[in-house]
Ligand code: PEP
């Protein structure tokens with residue numbers, strides 16, 4: 078692999094930007110030039126083949142757009158990345174010296190397609206980024222990573238682009254942050270970047286989602302940028318101009334996972350000690366609570382009474398909500414916590430009753 082691509086791959090934060098789709102030669106060159114001019118972009122992206130939900134939409138300019146990207150690279154010095162979904166895409170992208178490949182969300186869901194791409198990559202030295210599948214299935218995401226690694230690709234990275242959901246939410250694709258966090262636990266040394274564009278589906282939330290990913294220690298971001306966003310041939314609502322991107326990047330606060338500042342570390346250690354102590358107490362109390370539930374189960378059994386008494390449960394929840402509100406605990410959290418405790422309690426009583 079070229080030294081420049083290697084250098085970009087290792088750079089933190091890694092910033093990838095470019096249009097959702099390559100549309101015309103002029104659009105690709107001008108976007109690339111203006112992005113390079115910001116001095117903050119590391120890699121140029123552009124969709125050449127576009128997997129669209131419905132037929133009749135713009136399905137990408139195709140192989141014809143690859144020379145434009147190569148030209149953009151020659152002018153700006155920016156390495157390039159495109160989405161590939163078939164062996165032919167891989168072959169064409171390699172022929173036009175694309176530097177990094179990415180596998181899209183609609184491809185990650187399909188093991189046949191991922192395997193086809195993996196087979197086409199055997200013996201090739203190129204970094205590959207893998208987007209999460211559109212549905213919230215971490216095994217599919219991990220499986221795709223493994224398929225690409227098994228083909229001999231050493232540089233594999235992950236892109237979090239959110240997960241599809243039924244019905245309207247504020248996001249185009251819900252971020253479900255706990256899922257990329259779990260992937261980070263599974264693949265601790267693997268590059269993980271966030272794609273706020275496809276999570277938001279709009280412009281106004283890009284900044285806050287990008288910031289959130291930074292705060293969660295992601296390694297970089299991929300953001301769609303277009304010279305004339307309103308008239309983009311795909312994903313018009315979520316694209317921003319290169320200059321808007323520059324403003325957004327400048328406003329982001331990059332944090333580091335670690336520091337060696339002594340007073341910060343001491344303060345942090347003290348607070349963590351307090352948290353450990355409280356967690357320990359919570360566990361002890363939960364253990365005691367469940368023992369009482371066992372005894373209640375025994376009484377119910379002796380008196381032939383059902384485990385669940387709806388009134389009692391409503392009463393507990395009402396109390397918890399009003400107390401939670403005073404303590405600054407959200408209703409969502411209180412509900413989740415009590416649901417988990419209640420379920421465990423019912424399981425325990427069930428065991429006692431049927432023993
Ligand atoms: C894209 O990056 O333009 C794209 C098609 O993204 P995704 O695969 O995340 O939908």
Ligand code: MN
Nearest residue numbers: 097301311312
């Ligand atoms: Mn897009």
